[in-house]
Amino acid sequence: MATKISEDIVDVWIAFKKDQSDQTLRNRLMERYLPLVRYNAERVWAKLPEGVDLNDLMSAGVFGLMDAIEAFDMERGVKFETYCVPRIRGAMLDELRTMDWVPRLVRSKASKLEAARKAAVAKTGRPPTDAELASEMGLGIGEFEKHKAEASAINLVSLNKKWYETDSYKDVREVDVLQDAKGEDPTDGIQKLDVMKIVTKGLNRNERLIIILYYYEELTMKEIGSTLGLSESRVSQMHSSIVNRLKEQLNGRRPEFS
Template identity: 30%
Template sequence: MGDDLAYLEPGAAYGEDYGASAAAPLLSPAQEQRHLLAYAPLVKRIVRQLNSQVSGAIDRDDMEQIGLMGLLEALRRYGEPDAAFGSYAGLRVRGAILDELRRQDWRPRAVRQESHKLRDGVRALTRKLGREPAEQDIIAGLGITAEAYRDYQMAQNAESIGSFDEVLQETVGQGESAPSPEDQLMVRRSLEQALRGLDEREQRVVQMYYEFELSYKEIAAVLDLTDARVCQLNKGALGKMKAVLQSA
């Protein structure tokens, strides 16, 4: 990660993709470099999470570089980090990486078509059973392998995370400066309200994924579930939270 930081040239202008602020930077180049080093582990954790869901669509080193650019943008908008900066920076880092994934259209067309086919099959099975089908119901009912179902869940969940993060970005605001303390309080209250609408297991999944930054495999081990089931729970939880945030 140390070599990656050298590419960022703290104090230099951004490329167009990252939308540099026209205002003078609030931090000196030396301060930017120091904070980039301090928050580099945050970038690594987020990359580790997202990398497990996109099947190597972007090289991990490239994802870290993109994440570091997102971190640098966050520093320039926020100024001197305080206790609330980590959450703000995490959102910006994730947003930068997800934006690049969307720009590169990371899922081949054939993969997207197969995913849509499986999604339609799951919906039809749900109507047939009159309930949410379990993992084994889907595997047996659609005649697919457990691995194929896991890949489908990962793809669906990656889309859900991207969609949820877009709503968070809109809630936090896209201005050139960091959100005010009043805005941050509003966002926190909205998130707390959204979390209260989840059942206990959904809350634990969201907390472990977003707060403790565990991978799906690690969450599955803690909760004694399959990776696919964790994906399913996270996808459902993010859908509920997205609806609350949009209404707020």
């Protein structure tokens, strides 16, 4: 049976090389050698950090297989499996290079920093300080800080990486727990509003506006004066008076803030 399969594939090769525009023949060859793509993709993927998609490697490997099929010369006496594997793996490695945005210089700086860290740990038996790392690398502290900042660009995190597994159908991933540093906590706004109501209770219109515009809108005394039609000095006097009155009132209302 194995001999028949071998003879069949040879016939397909001969027919395809006579007419390489025949898509049906090419597809038969692709199907025959597709397991080589998966096998090599899994071997490459196993050595990579988490976050690289196996399917991306396989897709690149398929293009490598297509190129190998079109370029293969049967008359050279080389087995196609031997010929195509370097092309499949090469296509995968090219894909990895296009996925990697970190410049070579950054990687070099990161490698030097890591080598210095390992050397310092070997000497001291503990994690080194920045000063010790700078000394190990022969750099001034300023140069070291710059080197460290440039090398840190290599630290990437896949937002699709699994954070932890759950009992539900969907695992929690990095993107689900990523903190939005620019986002505002809605409770902060509610708390500020509550405090503002307590603080401005009992003040007249101008007094409330001075407190709100100065502490919440962050306007200057001059800008508040222009808004209220008052002089800057008058706003300052009123502000001082309000603050003194509020201090006296708040001392007796501490339970409301606890």
